[in-house]
Amino acid sequence: MALGTSGHHCLFLALLLLSTAVYGQPLSTSFYATTCPSLESIVRTAVTNAIASESRMGASLLRLFFHDCFVQGCDASILLDDTGSFTGEKTAFPNVNSVRGYEVIDQIKTNVEAACPGIVSCADIVALAARDGTFLLGGPTWNVSLGRRDSTTASWSQANSDLPNPASSLATLLAAFGNKGLNATDMTALSGAHTVGFTQCQVYRDRIYNDTNINTPFARLRQSNCPATKGVNDTVLAPLDVQTQVTFDNAYYGDLTKYKGLLHSDQELYNGGSQDALVKKYSSNSAVFFADFVAAMIKMGNISPLTGTDGQIRANCRVVNSS
Numbered sequence: 001m002a003l004g005t006s007g008h009h010c011l012f013l014a015l016l017l018l019s020t021a022v023y024g025q026p027l028s029t030s031f032y033a034t035t036c037p038s039l040e041s042i043v044r045t046a047v048t049n050a051i052a053s054e055s056r057m058g059a060s061l062l063r064l065f066f067h068d069c070f071v072q073g074c075d076a077s078i079l080l081d082d083t084g085s086f087t088g089e090k091t092a093f094p095n096v097n098s099v100r101g102y103e104v105i106d107q108i109k110t111n112v113e114a115a116c117p118g119i120v121s122c123a124d125i126v127a128l129a130a131r132d133g134t135f136l137l138g139g140p141t142w143n144v145s146l147g148r149r150d151s152t153t154a155s156w157s158q159a160n161s162d163l164p165n166p167a168s169s170l171a172t173l174l175a176a177f178g179n180k181g182l183n184a185t186d187m188t189a190l191s192g193a194h195t196v197g198f199t200q201c202q203v204y205r206d207r208i209y210n211d212t213n214i215n216t217p218f219a220r221l222r223q224s225n226c227p228a229t230k231g232v233n234d235t236v237l238a239p240l241d242v243q244t245q246v247t248f249d250n251a252y253y254g255d256l257t258k259y260k261g262l263l264h265s266d267q268e269l270y271n272g273g274s275q276d277a278l279v280k281k282y283s284s285n286s287a288v289f290f291a292d293f294v295a296a297m298i299k300m301g302n303i304s305p306l307t308g309t310d311g312q313i314r315a316n317c318r319v320v321n322s323s
Ligand code: HEM
Pocket: 056, 059, 060, 062, 063, 066, 097, 098, 099, 100, 164, 165, 166, 167, 168, 173, 190, 191, 193, 194, 196, 197, 198, 199, 200, 201, 203, 240, 263, 265
């Protein structure tokens, strides 16, 4: 009897070790419940303050999480600064002079370290800040699974190869998301993040002068301060959603049905292809969009996290720990 019990324990332990080795440890919404109970309120307060000074920051934090998760998984690799001997992801083409919010993450990390030193990863802070940015701009909320750890590496080349380009076709977008385990529904729902935030003239210039599937008055409106000549007004900003630029709602999909997508990649979702019906559904039913967006954000947040004893808890989100 005693032998049988210990035999069961050994089998249980062996299976646990095996499943951990093969599948990694699952993330959990209660991961810091006892070790850092004030975490979520600290993040919420800091994101609220950041959005109060600049509403766009909610959008920027949402994008930061996407650009983290698509490169090596959700491991805060995007936060590492370049040094003389290290090239990180910040200077990769999709990120340089474009990704924002690093200072907000630094501020949150400082506040979290003061309350619970050495406990909370930068990767989890980015995940929470993205959720809060979405919610505080009027979008849905969800419980964020936690327990990610921080990378000791970053990949400039993977940031260039794996983050989707705004000139992409629908097939290319589907493949880029498919590579990360995200399907067509996830891709179309996650693209709804473009209901908030801004983009630069140099990014959408080609679309507003050269694309034919664009609403003409809308193209003229955007051409009015984004001239065709490269080098002129390159960094002038326009909202990704022409209707409600700082509100997280389903208006982006309504834009697409009127051929008012500002990026070529946006309009690819509604251009006679496989996603047209879903775009129409989201444009007329924000509850379905919100539900699918939340499910896809949770899926995106599960891309290859470092867990257990892998990686580290960085003391400073910008640098790998020295010891
Ligand atoms: C479908 C493929 C996607 C492409 C090709 C794409 C591309 C872009 C580009 C080019 C910009 C503007 C950059 C600039 O002008 O500096 C942008 C902005 C933005 N993207 Fe995406 N994106 C995609 C998907 C996503 C996803 C999945 C999310 C989040 C879930 C997201 C969130 C955002 C947000 C919120 C902004 C505005 C950021 C700000 O104002 O600071 N995007 N995106």
